[in-house]
Amino acid sequence: MISMEPVLKRGYSSWDRAVLPDDEFALRVEGVRRALREAKLGALVVVNYSLLGVMVDYADMAYLSGLQSGGALLVPLEGEPAFVSFGGGRELAFMRALTWLPIVPGAGKAFELLPGELKARGVAVGKIGIVGVTGIAPTVVARIRDALAGFELVPFDAELRALRAVKRPRELLAMQMAEGVVDGAVAAGVAVFAAGGDNRAAMLEAERVARALKARDVRVLASMGGPELRPWEGRLDGQHAPLRLWVAAQYQGYWAEAAATTPPPGDDVAAKAVRAMQAAVRAGATAGDVAAAALAALPASAVDSALAYGLGGTIGLAHAEGIAIVPRSTQRLPAGSVVALRAHVSDAPHASLVSTSVVVGPDGSAPLGVALMAD
Numbered sequence: 001m002i003s004m005e006p007v008l009k010r011g012y013s014s015w016d017r018a019v020l021p022d023d024e025f026a027l028r029v030e031g032v033r034r035a036l037r038e039a040k041l042g043a044l045v046v047v048n049y050s051l052l053g054v055m056v057d058y059a060d061m062a063y064l065s066g067l068q069s070g071g072a073l074l075v076p077l078e079g080e081p082a083f084v085s086f087g088g089g090r091e092l093a094f095m096r097a098l099t100w101l102p103i104v105p106g107a108g109k110a111f112e113l114l115p116g117e118l119k120a121r122g123v124a125v126g127k128i129g130i131v132g133v134t135g136i137a138p139t140v141v142a143r144i145r146d147a148l149a150g151f152e153l154v155p156f157d158a159e160l161r162a163l164r165a166v167k168r169p170r171e172l173l174a175m176q177m178a179e180g181v182v183d184g185a186v187a188a189g190v191a192v193f194a195a196g197g198d199n200r201a202a203m204l205e206a207e208r209v210a211r212a213l214k215a216r217d218v219r220v221l222a223s224m225g226g227p228e229l230r231p232w233e234g235r236l237d238g239q240h241a242p243l244r245l246w247v248a249a250q251y252q253g254y255w256a257e258a259a260a261t262t263p264p265p266g267d268d269v270a271a272k273a274v275r276a277m278q279a280a281v282r283a284g285a286t287a288g289d290v291a292a293a294a295l296a297a298l299p300a301s302a303v304d305s306a307l308a309y310g311l312g313g314t315i316g317l318a319h320a321e322g323i324a325i326v327p328r329s330t331q332r333l334p335a336g337s338v339v340a341l342r343a344h345v346s347d348a349p350h351a352s353l354v355s356t357s358v359v360v361g362p363d364g365s366a367p368l369g370v371a372l373m374a375d
Helices: 022-038 059-065 091-096 110-120 138-147 157-165 169-194 199-212 269-280 287-297 300-309 368-374
Strands: 043-048 071-076 082-085 126-131 151-155 217-223 243-251 254-262 312-314 338-345 352-360 365-367
Touching: 022 043, 022 059, 022 071, 022 157, 043 059, 043 110, 059 071, 059 157, 071 110, 082 091, 082 110, 110 138, 126 157, 169 199, 169 217, 169 243, 169 254, 169 352, 169 368, 199 217, 199 243, 243 352, 254 338, 269 287, 269 300, 269 338, 269 352, 287 300, 287 338, 300 338, 352 368, 365 368
Parallel strands: 043 126, 126 151
Antiparallel strands: 043 071, 071 082, 217 243, 243 254, 254 352, 312 338, 338 352, 352 365
């Protein structure tokens, strides 16, 4: 689902240690170290490069540090990991409140500090894993390689993301809480519409409630009288039924999404498609098989709009974690991953929008909240 980024980049930003305590991150680091030993690597460096304040992808960094900030994280096989920031000064006090790791101020020389920090942890030469350099500017990649010229850099992105894909119990708790945020936001928007408010008033109320429920980042789309879903554009031009409202939000780094249609259609083919996908989800199933189940449940006239807005995919520290539910995909769903399943039908009489998230199990799937309680 493609949405515009909000003007407000940072909402609630405190670290909830009751949900994600220090030892949760220590356990994740131990999992990474096991993978490093298997690959015969001496350390891992994770780069989260920011350009004009926009993160390329914070998920790998947040998984091990809790931070959604630009910098470089190093994880040795022995000893304490460390985060080397890109900046310094006043921002460090704020950052230190959000992570369990020591922060080394980089002040514009973060990459150049990495060899010394590695050597201080007993890693002076040899092979090390590197994550986060794909997709960033070639000039930045050159700086990183020059700084780490004494090491052989081995891409480790796939290995780290395989670890991230399988959600730990505390991650499921954080995602359930994120789901509570988006459910509350959607319900609030629907209530405004039901009370006579227009579509944009419903959007604004949905975002207001998501922020009040401690979302850090919020994305909202809604129908505005036409077949498409649109972001907030400022105009107020009356109530258009049915309202199709979609909200995605991030809580403690974790994303969730929810959607509703009001008044609901008599024949909710979008809901049928989502139920068909849920029945097809299980460990080892291909994303293409799940997509085929959705398309088989939709009338031919609804297929194009459903595919245009996407049928969902794996979700977690990124809204799109790498496996998209698309026709003919051969990517397989791993046990323990979370998948957001979605169907949007744009045209009457079936106009509807539905989304639900499930945890992938060996023999099927379970709604996120139910899976957490059963864990």
